[in-house]
Amino acid sequence: MKRIILVLLIISMASFSAFSNNQAESDQVKVGLLLSTLDNPFFVEMKEGVEAAAIISGYTLIVLDSQNDPAKELGNMEDLITQGVDVILINPTDSDAVGNAIKMANRQSIPVITLDRGASEGKVATHIASDNVAGGYMAGEFIIELLGGTGKVVELEGIAGTSAARDRGKGFNDAISTSSIEVVARQVADFDRTKGLNVMENIIQAQSEIDAVFAHNDEMALGALKAIEGSGRDIIVVGFDANPDAVRSVSEGGMAATVAQKPYDIGYMGIEAAKKILNSEMLDAYIPVDLQLIKQ
Known part of the structure; x- marks a missing residue:
């Protein structure tokens, strides 16, 4: 009899424990x-x-x-x-x-x-979010400083319709408008490294003079850098996001700079x-x- 009561007690405790656990999970x-x-x-x-x-x-x-x-x-x-x-x-x-x-x-x-x-x-x-307009302006000011206020630049844009692409582009162009720098090409590369490479290769073929590139993110910047290295031309590249590959590139003398967000x-x-x-x-x-x- 005592054994039956003990078994029933254990079952009861187990059932209560299961109920408590389920209750805790449902409340999470x-x-x-x-x-x-x-x-x-x-x-x-x-x-x-x-x-x-x-x-x-x-x-x-x-x-x-x-x-x-x-x-x-x-x-x-x-x-x-x-x-x-x-x-x-x-x-x-x-x-x-x-x-x-x-x-x-x-x-x-x-x-x-x-x-x-x-x-x-x-x-x-x-x-x-980060202040993308301020970040774009920061990148533009840096390029103005490096080029002494004059030169020809390329803007690689992110996915059309995203606030990040719109705001980073606005900040960059607001900064550039205060100088004599000319944007000779502006093309979408969808925040993608491979597209950044392909778009930049086409721009390099079409433009005989390019002094700098601003890419709306580091993936496009790194793609553009690879295209530039393949061309043998000397072009400054500035990106945005400070992802690990970009930070490494900056430290090794590849990219000139990247605007550091904190994802x-x-x-x-x-x-x-x-x-x-x-x-x-x-x-x-x-x-x-x-x-x-x-x-x-």
């Missing part, structure tokens, strides 16, 4: 992270920042890669909503196209935080912002992250 905060792509080291580092902060906070994290496809991004958003996430962090593929995805989350009353790239439509709790910090701050939202704390509409110029 679930955060969704939508990244434009994981083929770019910048966004991989951003993901690592989110992951680190989520672990410290005890949050469950679901990461989805939109592969630079707005349609896939929309599908990923639907997937996160189906999985019952509490907050969504999103790095948009396109600032205009992402509006429909954000509105989908809005309809379900799920808070949305944008990282690095903003959104033209939809309700966003906050936007966390890890952007990601980490995303979780910190999510925590405030869940605690019903007030957030600024824009949370800036510091920049600096890394140069030779």
Whole structure:
């Protein structure tokens, strides 16, 4: 009889433990992270920042890669909503196209935080990013300094429609407009290293005189640098993001400089912002992250 009672007691305790664990799991905060792509080291580092902060906070994290496809991004958003996430962090593929995805989350009353790239439509709790206009201006000023205020430059643009490409280009051109420097070519290379290489090879063939290149990100800058090295010409290259390959290139005398963002910090701050939202704390509409110029 005592043995039967003991067995029943053990079963009862096990059932209670299982219930408690299930209850704890159901109460755990679930955060969704939508990244434009994981083929770019910048966004991989951003993901690592989110992951680190989520672990410290005890949050469950679901990461989805939109592969630079707005349609896939929309599908990923639907997937996160189906999985019952509490907050969504999103790095948009396109600032205009992402509006429909954000509105989908809005309809379900799920808070949305944008990282690095903003959104033209939809309700966003906050936007966390570097000041891309200031960074572009910083790059432009540096090129003006190196060229003595005169010369011919090329601008390699990021994905059309992204706030990062628009703002970095604006800052750069605002700075250049204060000098006698002429932009002899301006072409889109989609933030991609291979496209940066191919576009720059074509520009080199078309332009007999180029003194400097400003690329909206380091991947394009590194591609452009490879094209320049293949041509044997002496052209200054300035990038943006300070990814590890670019920083190494600057230290070795390849690229002249890169504007340093802090993608890890952007990601980490995303979780910190999510925590405030869940605690019903007030957030600024824009949370800036510091920049600096890394140069030779």
